[in-house]
Amino acid sequence: MLDYVISKYNFWIYIILMMIGLYAMIGKKNLVKKLIGMNVFQSAIILFYVSIGVKAGATVPILSGHGHGHEAIDVASYINPLPHVLMLTAIVVSIATTGIALATLILIYRKYNTLEEDEILKIRKETGA
Amino acid sequence: MKVIALIAVIMTGALLIYGVEDMPGWGDPNSPASSYVSPQYIQEATEKTATPNIVTAVLADYRSYDTMGETVVVFTAAIGCILMLRKKRNGEGG
Amino acid sequence: MMTKQSDDVIVKTLSRLLIPFMQIYALYVIAHGHYSPGGGFQGGVILGASLILLVITYGLDNALRKMSEKLNTILCSTGVFIYAGIGALCLVLGGNFLDYAELDPILHVGIAQARSLGILGVEVGVGITVMAAMASIFLDIATGGLPSSKEKNIQGKRA
Amino acid sequence: MADQFAALIIVVPLIASLFVPVFGWWKKKLCYPWVVAVLVIPLISSLSVLNTVMTTGKFSYRLGGWAPPWGIEYMLDHLSAFVLVIVSSISLIVAIYSKKSVEDNLPEKTVPFYTLFLLLVTGLMGIVITGDVFNLFVFLEISALSCYALIAIGEEGAPMATFNYIIIGTIGACFYLLGIGYLYIATGSLNMADLANILPDLYHSKVILVAFAFFTVGLAIKAGLFPLHTWLPDAYCTAPSAVSALIAPLMTKVAAYVMIRLMFTVFQPNFSVNMVPVMPILGWLSVMAIFWGGIKALAQTDLKRMLVYVVVAEVGYIVIGVSVANRMGLTGAILHIMNDAVMMACLFLVVGAILYKTGTREIHQLRHLNKKMPFTMAAFTITALSMCGIPPACGFFSKWYLILGTIEAGQWVWAAALLCSSLINAVLFFRVIECAYLKPMEPAYALNGGETKHEEIQRDEAPLTMLVPIVIMAAGVILLGIFSGKIISSVIQFAVPASF
Amino acid sequence: MEVTILVQATDESFEILEKARERSRDVLDIAARLTSESQSVQRKRVEAIFKGARQTKTEITRFAATFIILFGSWLLLSGHYDLFHISIGVLCCGLVSHATHDLLFANPRAGDMRVIVKRFITYIPWLLYQIVLSNMHVVRLALGPRNLLDPKIIQFKTKLESDISMVTLANSITLTPGTITVDIRDGVYYVHAVSKKTAEDLMTGEMEDRIAHIFMEADHVYVQDTLDMAPVFVALK
Amino acid sequence: MIWQLDLILCLFIIICAIAAINVKDLLAAVIILGAYSFFMCLLWTEMGAVDVAFTEASVGAGVGTVLFIAAVSKTKRRSKD
C-alpha cells in the first residue's frame, strides 16, 4: 500500500493542488481569490500533464549534435515531448483567461466598488439589478 | 457555498484518485503515452524539420495548428481587454 | 499606481539598462527555439515584459511615445497574420494549410530546411503577437483603460 | 481543390478578423461590410464541404500535411459538416443584423467588437471541424474568451455575470482538459479517429471511466445542462443583443455537438450507453433542466430573461435526445441542434429589435407591437409556435423524433417532460403574443356593438438590416420544418452512428 | 627653450586650472543643489531622453555603441556561428538597438566610455575588498557583544549627478554587508546602517568619491583629471 | 531525479498554494502565487520539461504576477477571506 502511494506521489500532489484550486474557485468569496484558485487549478493540471511525459532515465527532448546525426536515435533516452507541447498551449490559455478575468474584475470594481461576492450580491439586490 | 465547494472538491478528488489506480507507473517508459505516438516524434522530427528541439518541432510544425490557436487565444485576450476596458485616450483610439 | 513614472532612481536606471538586454535575450530565445528551450511564446512574453517594465518605470505617457496603442494593436494582429499568412501561403502554393514543406519552391533549401524556416517564421509571428498582447493587456488592466488624467479624477471622486 | 474548402472555413474568418483592427485604424465604417462579406465565404465553404460529404462520404483534412495521429486533422463527416453549415449561416445572419445594434450601443467599440465577433465564429467553427481532442480544447477556449469579453460589455450586471461565467467556464474547460489528459495517459493518442480505434480494448480501465466522467461534466458545464447552468441565464441575458443572438443559439449547441461527438465517435455507443451509467443521469438531469427552465421562464417578466431560461430548457431537449441513445432520439437531438439554433437566433434577434425600437423588454409593455412592428412580431409568432411544437414549423419535427426516441427507450417520464415542456412553452409564448397582439387591459368587450374606436398606431418597424435577418430566420423556421424530411434522409441519418 | 616655454605655459595653465576649479566648484554646487532640489529637473531630463532631442551625431554613436554591446551579448548567448544565425543576430541587435539606444546611454553627460569601463573594472576589486572587510566586521558584530549593534538610518546628500552613478553607489552600499540603501530621494541617500562603524565608513565618502571618479562626475572630475594629467605634463617637462 | 529535492519542492508548492488562497492581503497572496509558479517551474525543470518550465517562469511567475499586481493595485488590497 505504502509502495503504491509513494510510487505515484506526483499524482497525489497534483490532485491535492487541484482540490485546493477548485475549492478556492468555488468556495472563496473574494473574486481575486477565485482567480488565484483558478491559476492554481490550471497549473495543477499542467503538472499532471508534465508527469505524463516523464520517462525514467530520459533527458530533455532536445537532440544534441544539430540533428544531423545519422545514427539511430534512442527513443528511450528522450522524454515524451507531446505533453510539453500541449502544456505550452495550456499555459498560454491560462494566462489569457487570467487577463480577461482581471479586466472583468476591474469593470466589476468600477461598478460596485468592492470585490467581495456577497457584498456585490447585496448591492445588486438593493438596486434590483 | 463553502459546504458546496467542499462537497464538489471531495467528489472530484475521489474521482481522480479512483482513476489514478489504473494509471501506468510514473516514468514508465512503456506506458502508452510514451510508446505510442511520441517515439516517432523523437525519431523523425529532427530529421524532417531540421530542428533539434523536438518540442519546438512538434509545437510549430506537427501541431502548428494548435499553436496557431494558442496565438489566436492571446490575440483574443488582448482584443477582449481592449473591448472591455479601453476608452478613447486623448485622440488616440485602439 | 503602476503606470505613473517611478520616482525611484535605482529602479529607473536599472530598468533602463536592463531593457535592451531583456529584449535581445527575448529575440535570442525566439531565434534559437530550434536548438534550446524557448520559442516564440517565451520570447514574446519576455519582450512583453520589457515593455511592461518600461511602462512601470517611465510611466505610461513616455512608454506610449515609444509604442503607441494603435501600433500595439496592429502588431498584435500582424503577428497572428504572419502565422496564418504562412499557413495560407502554403495553401496557395498547393499544399495543405500550414504545410511548410510547400514553401520549398520559394525558398530552395530542401524540405527539412524549409520546414525549419517555416517554424522560425511562425515563431516570429507568435512572438510579435504575444509581446503586443501582453503589453496591451497590462496597459488596459493597469490603467483601467482610461487616460491617466481621467483615471485620477475618478479615483478622486471615489475618495 | 474541393477539400481545401475545409481549410477556408477557419482561415478566412481568422485572417479577416486580423484585418478589422487595421480597418478600424483607417475607417471604422468599413468593419461592418467587411465582416458580412467575409462571413459569406465560410458559409459557401461549409456548404461545399457538406456537399462533398454527401456525395463522397466523410473525409479528413491533414493540417501541415502530417499523418493523423501525429499531426492534426479536420474530421469532416455528416455531423460536423451539418453543424458547420448551421454555425456559419447563423453567424452570417447575426452579423448582418448586428449593424444597428452595435452602432447604437457600442459606438466606440465597433472595431474590437467585430474582431471578437469573427474570432468567436472562428472558435465555434474550429470546435466543430477539428478531429483532434486537444485542438478542440484550444478552439473551445478561443470561443470562450471572445464570448467572455463580448458578454462583459453588456448592460448593468454584465461584468459580474461574465466573471461567474469565466470561473465556471474555466472549470468546465479544465475538466475537459483533464479528460484529455486521462485519455492520453491511457492511450497515447489525441486524434479522435485514432482514439476510437484504440479505446475499445481499454474500456474496462478506470482511467477511461474517469476521463469519460470529466468529459461529460466539463461539456455539461459548457452546454449549460441543469445543475451546472447557473452561469448561463445572467450571462446571456446581460449580453448586448447582437452578442446574445450569436451565443444563445450557438454556444450551447456546439457544446452539445461536442458531447455527441465524444460520446458516439470517440467512445463507442457501446461504452457510453452500456458500460457507464451516464445516460440515465444525463436524461434525468435534462428532465429537470426542462422543468426548471420552464418554470423559471414562467416567473420572468423580462422577455429576454424568459428566453434565456428557455435556452436552459432547450439544452435539456438535446441532451435527452443524446441520452436515450437510439436512432430516433439522436436524430431528434441533431435535428434539434439545428432547429433550436434557428429558433433561438430568431427569438433573440426579435428581442434585440424590440429593444432597439422600443427600449424595453418587459413583456407587459409590448402592447400594440403587432401594429408597430408587424413583421418582427410575425416572425416572433412563427418561432413561438415552433417552440410550442406546432407543425409545420421545425420545432415540431425535432420534438417528434425526440419523443419517438424516448418511447423507444421506454423512458415515459422523459417523454412526459418533453410534452409538458411544449405546454409550458405554449403558456410562455402565448402570454407574450397576447400582450403584443391583443388589448387585454381594455374593459370587457360590449356584446352589442362592434368596436369602432381605433387608436392610430404608427408603424415603426425595425431597420432593414435587422428586419431582413429576422425574416430570413422566421422563414427558415418554416422551411426547415417543411424540409426536415429531406435533411434527415440526406444528412442526419448518416450522422447517427451506424450501430444504432 | 621650447621646453621652458612649455613649462611656463603649463604652470600658467595650472594656475588657470586652479582658478577654474574653484569657480566651477561653486557653479557646480549650485547646479547640484538645483538638480537635487527640484524633481522636475530630473523629470525633464528623462523626458528629454524620450523626446530624442539630441543631435544626430550622438544618436549614431549611441546606436553604434548599443549595437556593439548587444551584439556581443548575442554572440555570447547564441553559440551558433553560421552565417544564418549571425545575420539573424545582426538583424535582432539592429532592431533592439534602434528601439532602445536612448535607454542604454541615456545620460547626456556620459563621458568617454573607454575610461569609464577601465575605471569600473579597477573599481571592482576595491569593492570586493570592502565587502570582505565589512563582512568580517559584521561577523564580529554578530558574534560579539550586543551593544555594538546600533542600527539606524543615516542620510547624506550626494554630489553625484547622473543616475547611473547614483545607482552604482546605491548598489555598492547595498552590496557591502551592514548597510542597505533604503531610498534615494532628491539626491539624498537614506541608508540603513547596522552599526556605528559601518555608518562612519560610509560617511567618509570614499566610496562616493571613487564612483564619481569612475563616471567622471562632480568637481571630482576636474580635480582627479588634473591629477591624472599631471604626470604627463611632468614627464613632458 | 532526486527524490529529496522533489519532496521539498512539492512541499513548498503545496504550502504556497494553501498560503496563496488563505492570505488576507491580496498583494501578498499574489506574490505567493508567483512563488508558487516559480517552485512549480523548478519542479518541471526537474522533470525534464524545460520548455514548459521556461514558459511558466516567464508567464506564471512573470507576466501573470504583474497582471495580478496591476489589477490588485487598481482595486482593493484587502480580502475578507
Next chain:
Amino acid sequence: MDVLYSSRPLWAVLVSMIAAFLILATGEKNRNIRESWTIMAALAKFLIVFSMVPVILQGKVIEYTIVTFYPGLLLQFRIDAFGMLFGVIASSLWIATSFYSIGYVRGLNEHAQTRYFFAFAMCLSSTIGIAFSANLLTFLVFYEILTIATYPLVIHKESKEGIMGGRKYLAYTLTAGCVLLFAIGMIYYMTGTLDFKAGGFMAGSGSSTVLIMLFAMLIFGFGVKAGIMPMHEWLPTAMVAPTPVSALLHAVAVVKAGVFGCLRVILYVFGPGLLHDLGIWLIMAYIASFTIVVAGFLALGQDHLKRRLAFSTINNLAMIVLGAALLTKSSMTGGIIHMANHAFMKITLFFCAGAIHVKMHKDYVSQLDGLGRQMPLTMGAFAIGAIGLSGIPPMSGFISKWFLCLGALEANQIIFLFVFMTSAMLDVAFFFPIIYNSFFKKPMDDVAPHFDEAPMFMVIPLVITALLSIVFGIVPDAFFRFFSLTSLAVQNIMGVG
C-alpha cells in the same frame, strides 16, 4: 384497391393557404380584393375537392406523398371515401361561410378583418389537410395547425372573455396535441407504421393494457376537439367568438376534425374487430351516451342562444362517436352520415343566430319572442335546422338518427336506443320553444313587427344550407354524394373487419 397518384390533394390544401397569404398581403385597405381572394379560394378548393369525388366513388384512392423521413414515417395524403366525405363537407360549407362572413363582419364593422380572413383560410386549409391525411403523423401535423389557426378566431374580439376563452381553448387543445404526439409516437414504435387502414392496423401489436391506454389517449386527444364530455368545457366558452367562427368551429372545421379524428382512430387505427376484442367499445359508447344526455340537459338550461347551440353540438357529436363506437354497419353509417347532416343543419342554426345578432343585437333565447315575423327567412331556416336536428322527417337528421337507432338494435344494446330517443326528446325540448316563441309570441317591446331581414350576404347562405338539409333528408345522395361516400367507407371498414 387502385391507387391514383395525383398532386390534387396537395393543391386542395394549398389553395386556401395561398389565399391566406394573399389576404394578408392585400390587407385592410382593399377590402373587396381581399374578400374576392376568399371567395375565389373557396370556390377553387371546392372544385378541386369535388373533382376527385367520382374517382373515389369508383373505389380508388388518391395518394400524394409530400416527404418521407424514415420508412413508415412520412407526410402523405391519401383520400379514401371517409376522408372525401369530410373534405366535401368542409369545402362546400366554406363557400357558404365565406359569403356569410363577409356579410357578418361588414355588418358589424369588425376590427382586424384581415387577420380574421387569414385565420379562416388557414383553418380550412388544415381541415382539408386533416381530411386527406394518409397517416396519423400527417393528421397530427394538420391537426396542430388547425389548433393554432383557430386561436385568432376564438380570441377575435380581444375582450377579456375572449382572451380567457382563447386561453382555455389553447390549454385544452395543446394538451390534447401533446397527448396525441405521445400516443402516435407509441404507435409508431409498436407497429412501425402510421398509415390509416380501413379496419385498423393495431391488432396484435401489443398487450391489451397498452392498447387500451393508447386508445384512451387518442380518444382524449381527439375528443377534446370533439367536445366529448369531460373535455368539452372550452367549447361553450369559445362562444364569445364571432358567429361565423362559431359556425366554422362547430359545424365545419374544428369539432368535426375532432370527431373525424375519433372516427379515424376507432375505425381506421384500431378497427372494429380489435375494439370489440378489447371490449372498450362499450365503455366508449357509455361515455358518448353520457355526453349525449348530459349535454342535452345542460342545453336546456342555457339562455344564451349560441351557448345552447354549443351544447347541442356536443350532444350531436357524441352521437356520431356513439354511432362509431357501436361498431355495427348501420350505426357506423348513421354516425358518418350524421357528420354531414349535422354540419349542414348546425351551420344553418349558427348562421341564423349570427343574423339575429347582426340585425337585432339579440343573443338570448328569451329575447327572441316574435322575431319570426321580422325575420321570416332567418327564423324559417332556423326552424328547419332545429327540426332536422330533432330527427323529424323529412329533414336529413332523420336519416342519420334512423341508422343510429338501427345500429343500436343491431348491437343488441337497447339502452342506446333509449339514449337516442332521449336525445331526440331533449332536442325537441330545447329547440321548439324558440321556434314557437319567435313565430307565435308577441315581441316583448310592442313595436309592430315588420319585415327586416339581415343583409343578403348572410341570408342567402343560411337559406341555402337550410334547403340543403331538407334535400339531403329526401335524397341523401344528392349533389355531394354523401350517402354513397358513407356506404363506401363503411363497406371498406366492414369488409376488412
